[in-house]
Amino acid sequence: MAIASNGPQGHLNGKVGNLVFYMLNGQPVVRLIGRKGKPSTLQLANYQEMAVTTKLLSKMGGFIKLGYGLQARGTVHNAHNLATSYHKKQALTGVYPNISIDYSKVKVSQGQMPETAGLRIEKLAGGLEISWDPTATHDLQHNDSVMVMICCPESGKDREYLNIARRSEGKCFIPMYEDVLNQQIEPYIAFISADGERVSDSVYLGNLNGAGKTQTEKQQEEKYKQVKTRLDQLESSYLGQLKENHGLRSNTKAFKYLEKEYRTLQKQLEHLPGKPG
Structure with missing residues (x-):
């Protein structure tokens, strides 16, 4: 049974037949429920696309919240919705049943802050060193925070570093165990202002160690x-x-x-x- 809490002209809340009415982020929503038939190939492809995207984003919660949060302000969407939509449409490759991630197209952050110059990554004994041009301009501030996302598809030991350094430092070091350091690594970097009101697009720093096993x-x-x-x-x-x-x-x-x-x-x-x- 559905209830019209705001009168006969208001939005329903509950179930009527095979329809369910509810509120989502302040917006009235209705969806169909019922037994599904055998899925088509297009539906199976969609299921796999969503599964692959969800797995990618599952260990990026904090990064996505900061990297897409500003975009979500004032909309009915949240940061995770925006990140899911982007990656499902733009960062997948292959056809069902072999859909996978194109790591060169992953964006763990999207914003208006200009890109930082001189970005570089180097594999050293015991970890990764990421460096950049620390010079600040009127668009870039010395106290901007550095955010780094390290994806490790083979081991699944993805790590997010949300405040690993300041722009003024010009570099940061990420310690890693030798076995993970020698597997496939997909690294990303982004910058966010100290007050959290401006964020940059993330930059893909390039694959390390080649593609791992599927x-x-x-x-x-x-x-x-x-x-x-x-x-x-x-x-x-x-x-x-x-x-x-x-x-x-x-x-x-x-x-x-x-x-x-x-x-x-x-x-x-x-x-x-x-x-x-």
């Missing part, structure tokens, strides 16, 4: 490893029994089952993707 490739490698491990176990038993029988095949049911599985896995492994190297 989720599909990791799954293929794991499958190959499982089959290879099982084959090695069977091979030891199979060859051992042949040796005990002086190279002759046994007529027992157990041996026949062993041989059948062994031959099947041998053939499967020949055509299975995910082989190391």
Whole structure:
């Protein structure tokens, strides 16, 4: 049952049939509910696009709040809505079912502050050093804060640094463990004024260490490893029994089952993707 709290001409709140009425950010909203049919390819593509986008933004909450918050002021949207909309439309590549992130198009911040000159990133022992031109102009202030986003697609150890340095310092250092430092790294930098009223577009600092393995490739490698491990176990038993029988095949049911599985896995492994190297 829906309630018209503001009279018969007011917005409903609740359920009427297969419609649900509610308020969202001060705006009246109505949506359809009910059992869904089999999704089309376009719907499946949309689901994957949203899933990939959501995963990307899941560890950027603080950065997105600052980087898109100014845009959201005075609108019915919030910072996360704006970031989701941008990345779903602009930062994806590939077609279903192989949709992925184009990290060169990721924008973790959007604003009016001019871009900073001299941006550079360097991999050092124990971490990353990011540097920039610390010179301030009438548009850029010495006390602007530096925000850095480090995406690590392989390990999933994404980190956001929302106040890692001041513009006047000209550089910052981000400590990282060696294993993560040598994996795929996608770094971004942005600047925000001390009062939080101005923010810059984020700048992509470029890929480090090349593209890592995709989720599909990791799954293929794991499958190959499982089959290879099982084959090695069977091979030891199979060859051992042949040796005990002086190279002759046994007529027992157990041996026949062993041989059948062994031959099947041998053939499967020949055509299975995910082989190391």
